[in-house]
Amino acid sequence: MYVVKHALKNLLRNKSRNVLLGVIIFVIITAVTVTLTIFSASGIVISETRYDLERMVRVVAMQVIYGEEMLSIEQFQVFAESEYLKGADIKENHTGINGIEAIYYLKHPKDLNDFEIELRNKGLPDNYSVVSEEKSFENVAGHLENLHKLTLTF
Numbered sequence: 001m002y003v004v005k006h007a008l009k010n011l012l013r014n015k016s017r018n019v020l021l022g023v024i025i026f027v028i029i030t031a032v033t034v035t036l037t038i039f040s041a042s043g044i045v046i047s048e049t050r051y052d053l054e055r056m057v058r059v060v061a062m063q064v065i066y067g068e069e070m071l072s073i074e075q076f077q078v079f080a081e082s083e084y085l086k087g088a089d090i091k092e093n094h095t096g097i098n099g100i101e102a103i104y105y106l107k108h109p110k111d112l113n114d115f116e117i118e119l120r121n122k123g124l125p126d127n128y129s130v131v132s133e134e135k136s137f138e139n140v141a142g143h144l145e146n147l148h149k150l151t152l153t154f
Contacts, residue, residue: 031154039151042144049141054109055086056133059102059124071128076102079119084111109134 011018059071059079073092079102080088090102106115109132116130124130 035151035154039148042148042151046141046145046148049144050134050137051109053133053137053140055106057104057106057112057115058131058133059104059119059128060131061128071100071125073100075123076100078122079124080104082115082118084108084115084118103133 059076061070073090076088076090080090082104084106086105086107088102088104090100093101104115106112112130112132116124119130
C-alpha cells in the first residue's frame with residue numbers, strides 16, 4: 001500500500017512531465033501499430049502478386065524466321081484447351097510479331113514445364129518460347145517490397 005500511495009503522489013507532482021511521457025508512449029504505440037499493419041498487408045499483397053504472376057504465361061517468338069508462317073489466333077485457342085490452364089485471354093492487336101496477344105493462366109505455377117511440353121506436342125514451333133510473367137514482378141511490386149523491408153527495419 002505504501003508503494004501505491006507514493007506512486008500516485010509522484011504522478012500528481014510531475015503532471016506536465018507525465019503527460020508528455022504519455023503522449024510520447026501513445027505516439028510510439030500508434031507508429032508501431034501502423035508499421036505492423038503495413039508490414040503484414042504488404043507481405044500478403046507481395047505473396048499474392050508473386051503467385052499470380054507466376055501463373056501468367058505468354059507464348060513469345062524468340063526470333064523471327066523469314067518465310068515461316070506466324071501462329072494464327074486459332075492455334076493460340078487450341079493451345080488454350082489444356083488441363084493445366086485455369087483460363088486464357090487471347091486477343092488480336094496490331095503490335096508485336098504475331099499481332100496476337102495471348103496470356104494463359106496456369107492452375108499452378110509448377111505446371112509451366114508440363115504446359116510447354118503440351119504446347120510443343122500441339123505444334124508450337126521451336127522459335128517460340130513459353131515464358132512466365134514472374135520476371136515482371138520487380139516492375140509490379142518492387143516498390144511495395146522495398147516498403148515491406150523498410151517497415152521491418154522500423
